[in-house]
Amino acid sequence: MTDVSVRQRVLADNEAAAAQVRARFHAQGTLVVNLISSPGAGKTTLLEATIARLAHRLRMGAIEGDIATERDAARLRRLGVPAHQVLTGGACHLDARQIQQALQASPMSGLDVLFIENVGNLICPTAYDLGEDFKVVVLSVTEGDDKPFKYPGIFSRAEVAVISKMDLLPHVNFGFEEVRTQIETLRPGVRILPLSAVRGDGMGEWGELLETRLQAKRAAAAAPAR
């Protein structure tokens, strides 16, 4: 079997598992968000801030993907939300089968929003559907303003692009409008959210986005099939 056909089979198996995850959370009315970024762009910090602001309104949970360590799940569990850590060993992304296995251990039932925090990597997670409603790419201003065109795969697939660490903007050389142009070129209609999880900028818009998407999902599920 060639490398290409192995990869095609792996992706086909993944699609089947992703469809099962999607059906499960469609039935439960849970919004599923797949967060993708480089290491250290601030995914876990964004989730901590999201939980702190919205835990009184939304029931949230998380599946955390990492090569090694339980640190991220531990950070979220400290805030009182269910969080399950998946250790991928050497693998550079989560796949839908791993999500199914995580759900056997931690069912994540009765949630409004399930966050899946992918392994820190802008490349490998791109092709793997995890059964999410949408992908969010997180790019921090410290990473430089050339990144969307250097990593076009993820920026063309993510419906939402969070530009994180906006509090550090005065200290770095980052052309926000240049980045906006690149992202909108790769994905017309994308929602771009500048945000500082530590200072709070943009957290209101982020919360509204989650609540709007959750309501839309439940409304669509409740509508009579035609």
Next chain:
Amino acid sequence: MTDVSVRQRVLADNEAAAAQVRARFHAQGTLVVNLISSPGAGKTTLLEATIARLAHRLRMGAIEGDIATERDAARLRRLGVPAHQVLTGGACHLDARQIQQALQASPMSGLDVLFIENVGNLICPTAYDLGEDFKVVVLSVTEGDDKPFKYPGIFSRAEVAVISKMDLLPHVNFGFEEVRTQIETLRPGVRILPLSAVRGDGMGEWGELLETRLQAKRAAAAAPAR
């Protein structure tokens, strides 16, 4: 053929190509450095600063790996050094066969130091020997102080760990000693270099390290075989 045996064959083919690259630069007395980091940790900025400081003492060149865009090679060519861009398409790392192909297009002869700037990724490049003398991992202080234990593969394989963007240390929550402990646990004897390419801190030590390693390589090559 199983996924595992495909991967073993790919790695075995890579080892053979890497050995050829290593023999070529052993014969030429060129030091080869494989730079690995997350996207935006500052690899290209480090190379720009290295060229600016050392171009009068060392003949340098670079092979740049990216998913897309020629930006990084263009940045270095502007400084007058030979730089060849390898576009990997979707692939998340360089392999030794791509280095051989790059050398057919750009021979990189007569150099003191050849830098290979890997694709921005802390995971996939780890297992691929490119024929380098040593790997350098670059971790920026904006990425957070939990990263070595989260990405143990690369931190156990890199002989040198550059902690970059030290100028941003006052603005972020980064425990330098915590990071040092993690890195030294994963690789006892590692050389840890705190550095700011934009401000210049640590650039002298980095230059000395390159010159010392180059002299050692040439001395070993010149010594009579026993």
